Amino acid sequence: MRISEAKQCIIELYKNTDCVTALVSERGVGKTSAFQQCAQELDIGYMGLYAAAMEGPDFMGLPDKDREKGITRYLAPQFLPTCTAVAEGIFPEKGLLVLEEINRVPTDTVSVLYPLLLERKINGHQLAEGWKIGVTMNPDTLNYAVNSLDDAMLDRFTAIEITANLDDYITYSLKNGPCDDVLDYLTACPDMLLRVKKAADSTATSKSPTPRGWSRVQQLLNNCSLPEKLMQELISGILGPETAASFFGYLKNREYTIPSAEQLVTDYNAVRPQMAKLTEGGRLDMLSLVLRKVVSLLDGSEIQCKNLDVMLSDLPEEVQLLFFKLLADAKPELFLGIAQQTSIFSTLSNQILQLLS
Known part of the structure; x- marks a missing residue:
């Protein structure tokens, strides 16, 4: 399942069930980010715990004497959004509590988590009603030093296996400081987004x-x-030497360059030759990336719409239709206002409506 699809599931499960959602994937795909983004979209709190670094007593809480009743009670952990903690304003009313790397947790600690995951309480402390639990884990393969969870634990989860997807990654990158060279390379070589080692x-x-x-x-x-040599060494330390060599080799030998999205919508004539080269070369993959970058910057201003109108008139019809679909998906609130300021909208309106229906 794609991360964008998994996020839809997480949100629906949060709103309508008490399920413990488990995201399972290879490393670095975005399990934690998916939960964080869901919390932001729902406008709720988020508490992430690296469960593998914690022990059973951390979750159980410290014992405290109740001298009046002659019994021992347990103090709630500081990180647990209990009913009391929410009532006292320590946590917001609603949120996601995410236990990271649940299958790296020591076996004796896993047993402590059973009541929290199944009954939403631990040692007499009830999780607040508006808080739901999520967990993340890597797959149980030879590539990962993880513990096998037994069926009793797995039965507590609604497991979602997620995979790396280039469209989702580009969407994420455009919101978090994109680098044109990286997105250009990945568009041309999508299989390099994630390589699962043997x-x-x-x-x-x-x-x-x-x-x-x-x-x-x-x-x-x-x-x-x-300097390029030092940069390549650093990138080798992040992606591995083979991928770094492939990346820099691509940048040296590529025939096309991606024009600046900002220039496309403010001074299109300055980058018109680059767009013409992409169009004449039939690089629909690169044109799609360019359009996604453009859509991410659009705010409906007059200068943008003027440049956008000229740019769209230079593109083949299938790419024009792709633009309107991307705009409708990413910025539906701006769609009509921007579309009506383009000269091609009236010509393509029927096809656009069919595409969006």
Whole structure:
């Protein structure tokens, strides 16, 4: 399942059930980010715990004497959004409590978590009604040092297996500091977004690309000024030497360059030759990336719409239709206002309606 699809499921499960949602995937695909984004979209709280670094007593809480009744009670852990903690304003009324790497948790700690995952309470402390639980885990393969969870534990989860998807990754990147060179390379070589190593190759020094790694590379390229040799060494340390060599080799030998999205919507004539080369070369993959970048910047201003109108008139019809679909999906509130300012909208309106229906 794609991350965008998994997020839809997480939101529906949060709203309508008490299920414990488990996201399962290879490393660096975005399990934690998916839960965080869902919390943001729902406008609720988020508490992430690296469960593998915690022990049973951390969850059980410290014992405290109740001298009046002659019994021992347990104090609730600081990180647990209990009914009392919510009532006292320590946590918001609603949220997601996510236990990271649940299948790296020591066996004796796993047994402590059973009542929390099944009954939403632990040692007399009830999880607040508006808080739901999620967990993340890597698959139980030779590539990962994880513990096998028994059927009793797995039965408590609604498991969702997610995979890396380039469209989802580009959408995420466009909102979080994109680097044109990286997105250009991945568009041309989508199989390099994630490479799953064979068990025999899984060592500390045999790194391979992941979406998380590519995000670090984008941050590095956007913010650091280093000689190419040093930059390649650093990227080798993130993605592995083979991927780094492939990436830099592509940048040196590529025939096309991706024009600046900002220039496309503010000074289109300055980058018109680059767009013409992509169109004449039939690079629909690159044109799709360009349109997604453009859509991410659109705010409906007059200058943008004027440049957009000229750009769309240069594109083949199938790419024009793709633009309107991307705009409707990403910014439905701006769709009609922007579309009506383009000269091709009236000509393509019937096809656009069919495409969007």
